[in-house]
Amino acid sequence: MSLEPTQSMTIAADAVAFTAVCEACVDVDTAAGLSGSRFAGRLDADLGAGIFLCRRGHAIRIVRSLPENRSESAAVEAA
Numbered sequence: 001m002s003l004e005p006t007q008s009m010t011i012a013a014d015a016v017a018f019t020a021v022c023e024a025c026v027d028v029d030t031a032a033g034l035s036g037s038r039f040a041g042r043l044d045a046d047l048g049a050g051i052f053l054c055r056r057g058h059a060i061r062i063v064r065s066l067p068e069n070r071s072e073s074a075a076v077e078a079a
Contacts, residue, residue: 007060013067017042020062022054 011018018041025037041052041062049063 007058008063009060010063010065011043013065014045015043015064016045018062020052020054020060022056022058022060024058025054025056028056 007023009018009020019038020041022037022039029037037054039052039054041050043050043062043064047064049061052060052062054060
């Protein structure tokens with residue numbers, strides 16, 4: 001099993017807690033008639049991204065989106 005994330009999920013700029021679905025587990029769970037592919041995590045407010053493991057050990061990269069005003073100012077600067 002590789003710890004290199006093949007899945008990613010974006011959370012809101014101000015979110016610190018999240019619930020995610022591991023897509024790799026969805027296939028396993030569906031075949032077995034289970035529904036345990038969800039997991040919860042916490043990304044501290046000062047971090048922009050992190051790698052989390054689901055219950056079965058699949059790596060998922062969680063990325064924080066930019067705040068609305070920050071993305072607008074970046075777009076203005078790029079123009």
